[in-house]
Amino acid sequence: MNEWVRLTQRVAWLTPSEETDRPGLGYIKGSEASAAVDGGNSLKHMRLFLKHLREERLAVPTFTFLTHWHWDHIFGLGALDNWIVASEETKKYMLPLQDQDLEQEIRESDYQIKEEFTDEFDVALRMPSIVYKERCVFDLGNLTVLAQWVESDHTADCSVFFVPEEKVLFIGDCLYCGADHGQYYLDRLRYLTLLKTLLRFPAELYLDSHRKPITRERLRADLEKVSRIAEVSVQYPDVGEALRFLEAENRFDVDDDVAFYLKAFENGEKRNRGFTGNP
Structure with a gap:
């Protein structure tokens, strides 16, 4: 509505x-x-x-x-x-x-x-x-x-x-991912740079076209969380291992969003190497 x-x-x-x-x-x-x-x-x-x-x-x-x-x-x-x-x-x-x-x-x-x-x-x-x-x-x-x-x-x-x-x-x-050969992806560096770029604007309200308005505090927290997910995804390229590590670390709730970012970063890395997993 x-x-x-x-x-x-x-x-x-x-x-x-x-x-x-x-x-x-x-x-x-x-x-x-x-x-x-x-x-x-x-x-x-x-x-x-x-x-x-x-x-x-x-x-x-x-x-x-x-x-x-x-x-x-x-x-x-x-x-x-x-x-x-x-x-x-x-x-x-x-x-x-x-x-x-x-x-x-x-x-x-x-x-x-x-x-x-x-x-x-x-x-x-x-x-x-x-x-x-x-x-x-x-x-x-x-x-x-x-x-x-x-x-x-x-x-x-x-x-x-x-x-x-x-x-x-x-x-x-x-802030949404890209799609290539049916796979969604995010480039780690590009995505983190984008979040930092948005935070450089002295805005208090960020209007995403398909979600509720985002406060500055929320976007800053997202940057901190996604930065840690990106670090772990480099250390543990396997999504399952990365999830287990983050659960053990217990810095934040390991929910579906975390799994999404890990998979998107994995797909982004494959794409950067020229491999999509499809013929």
């Missing part, structure tokens, strides 16, 4: 919905301009966002900032006639989508987003009109938005958007 939440005086959030792969959508309100963060996974999704804006008497976004090119973040862009802002990499990935039969691909797949289109395939793509290489700053009127590309395993074009006056950072899907 998508709910409208006012996070600060000038930042709002339409919460995500796992059932239909709807990411959270952000709204940033300056005195001269406003912005949406991401374009929704369908026209229905984006129209719901606009309905909340009308109810709150908020201006239609001047800009839409894209965190990355994946379908669930761009399929509703046609609901708005505004400036679309994206990294050069994001635009590069989006351009070929114009020539693909996306409806057939999705309807024949087992992707979660398929559940969004049980009736009509209401998708309307628009291409970015403003692009940046690594970073760009926008003045919305007494409110600043810093767009910055970050290195992530999830996809090569991940960007984050920081609103310093509100101490909010939109992080999109950058």
Whole structure:
């Protein structure tokens, strides 16, 4: 269920919905301009966002900032006639989508987003009109938005958007793993560097597109925990041995998340060596 939440005086959030792969959508309100963060996974999704804006008497976004090119973040862009802002990499990935039969691909797949289109395939793509290489700053009127590309395993074009006056950072899907030949993976160094990069922003709230908002304290604790998991995964390459060591060490609960990271790091190491385990 998508709910409208006012996070600060000038930042709002339409919460995500796992059932239909709807990411959270952000709204940033300056005195001269406003912005949406991401374009929704369908026209229905984006129209719901606009309905909340009308109810709150908020201006239609001047800009839409894209965190990355994946379908669930761009399929509703046609609901708005505004400036679309994206990294050069994001635009590069989006351009070929114009020539693909996306409806057939999705309807024949087992992707979660398929559940969004049980009736009509209401998708309307628009291409970015403003692009940046690594970073760009926008003045919305007494409110600043810093767009910055970050290195992530999830996809090569991940960007984050920081609103310093509100101490909010939109992080999109950058903390999620990559996939290769059906295997999920994380590169240890890249992932730990990413966590440190996010913590360098003086944010108090981190908005992940598919989860609840993350506090600074929680992200710092995650870095400490994942750093230890990464160290142990080097010392004990076998996932079973690493789990037994961490259980004996008893620094933190060894739960499914720990097993996930160990397997992701193992797959990342295999991938770096050029071995995927598939022909």
